Amino acid sequence: xxxxxxxxxxxxxxxxxxxxxGAGVAAQLAEHSRLExxxxxLTVLSRGQDCSHLMIVVEGMLESSMTAVQGKRHVISHLGPxxxxxxxxxxxxxxxxxxxxxxxxxxxxxxxxxxxxY
Numbered sequence: 001x002x003x004x005x006x007x008x009x010x011x012x013x014x015x016x017x018x019x020x021x022g023a024g025v026a027a028q029l030a031e032h033s034r035l036e037x038x039x040x041x042l043t044v045l046s047r048g049q050d051c052s053h054l055m056i057v058v059e060g061m062l063e064s065s066m067t068a069v070q071g072k073r074h075v076i077s078h079l080g081p082x083x084x085x086x087x088x089x090x091x092x093x094x095x096x097x098x099x100x101x102x103x104x105x106x107x108x109x110x111x112x113x114x115x116x117x118y
Contacts, residue, residue: 003034003035005027005030005031006030007035008030008033008034008035009023009026009027009029009030011035011058012026012029012030012033012056012058013026014058014059014081015056015058015081015082016082017082018056018082035058038060038102039102040102040103040104041101041102042101042102043099043100043101044062044085044100044101044102045085045086045089045096045098045099045100046096046099047066047067047095047096047097047098047099048095048096049089049095049096050089050093050095051086051089051090051095051096052090053086053090054084054085054086054087054090055084055085055086055100056082056083056084056085057079057080057081057082057083057084057085058081059081060080060081060102060103060104061078061079061080061102061103061104062078062079062083062085062100062101062102062103063075063077063078063079063100063101063102063103064076064077064078064079064085064098064099064100065098065099065100065101066097066098066099067099076098078103079100085100
């Protein structure tokens with residue numbers, strides 16, 4: 001997989017709201033991002049975990065869920081292409097409120113890492 005900045009920018013431009021913001025915004029975001037293939041079932045963010053980055057779904061799906069004290073798992077939502085995971089826990093610094101995992105055999109995600117979290 002090509003992980004160069006132009007490749008990251010091209011992937012980000014496939015997200016409608018980033019494309020609408022323009023190539024300049026995508027280029028800046030691409031500078032501080034990395035592309036990752038996430039296998040089916042891999043948890044990318046766990047409940048209570050600190051969040052130092054945003055995840056933008058480019059292809060595939062993330063599933064957010066909660067597990068009750070009794071052990072029953074409740075699916076809260078599915079995030080598809082163009083949707084963002086991690087914004088609220090990043091802003092409120094209180095940790096994630098859901099478990100979020102890849103749904104499907106593979107998921108191409110873009111984790112937009114904030115410059116001050118390097």
